[in-house]
Amino acid sequence: MRSYKTEGIIIKRRNFGEADRIITVFTKLNGKIQIKAAGVRRITSRRSSHVELLNHSFLTLYKGRSLPILTEAQTVEDFSSLKNNLKMIGIAYHLCELIDSLCAENQEHPLVFSLFLQTLAGLSEGKDAKQVVHNFENTLLAELGFSLHTPLIRTIDTHTAIENILERKLKTTQLLSHFL
Numbered sequence: 001m002r003s004y005k006t007e008g009i010i011i012k013r014r015n016f017g018e019a020d021r022i023i024t025v026f027t028k029l030n031g032k033i034q035i036k037a038a039g040v041r042r043i044t045s046r047r048s049s050h051v052e053l054l055n056h057s058f059l060t061l062y063k064g065r066s067l068p069i070l071t072e073a074q075t076v077e078d079f080s081s082l083k084n085n086l087k088m089i090g091i092a093y094h095l096c097e098l099i100d101s102l103c104a105e106n107q108e109h110p111l112v113f114s115l116f117l118q119t120l121a122g123l124s125e126g127k128d129a130k131q132v133v134h135n136f137e138n139t140l141l142a143e144l145g146f147s148l149h150t151p152l153i154r155t156i157d158t159h160t161a162i163e164n165i166l167e168r169k170l171k172t173t174q175l176l177s178h179f180l
Helices: 086-102 110-124 129-143 151-155 158-166 173-179
Strands: 003-016 020-027 031-037 056-062 069-077
Touching: 003 031, 003 086, 003 110, 020 086, 020 110, 086 110, 086 129, 086 158, 086 173, 110 129, 129 158, 158 173
Parallel strands: 031 069
Antiparallel strands: 003 020, 003 056, 020 031, 056 069
């Protein structure tokens, strides 16, 4: 089959060419994938609102030569309450950075997908952000095989553990320190 449907959350995007975007999507069945969204930067594009950052959407993709090409998109949840709050959008960007950095491309992680979706829903419902983020980080590390039972990870906070795993500083750490 050259065309297939998937469910995912948009975690990253970058402009490509005059009217296209390369979108990184964390999907339920395919893990983290990059897709080409042709023409979504045009004013007349009907798909542009469905592929905004943090949108949970159903996507129809066509297998292209190098990247899948977006043919249809339908938003399930846009998490507008997060996008209207500066504190919450900063926290959500942190979650997106963690998913993008720690998850390999094209590896299925259905438990991580549901964790990510539940975390975004919890934040949009107004739950304690610090506790929600801490639970997300701990569970994410455990699900990806970076067990918190090892002595090194137990003695340090999750941000330091993640930075040690990535061998670089997180871009959203300074932003997150203002909000939590």
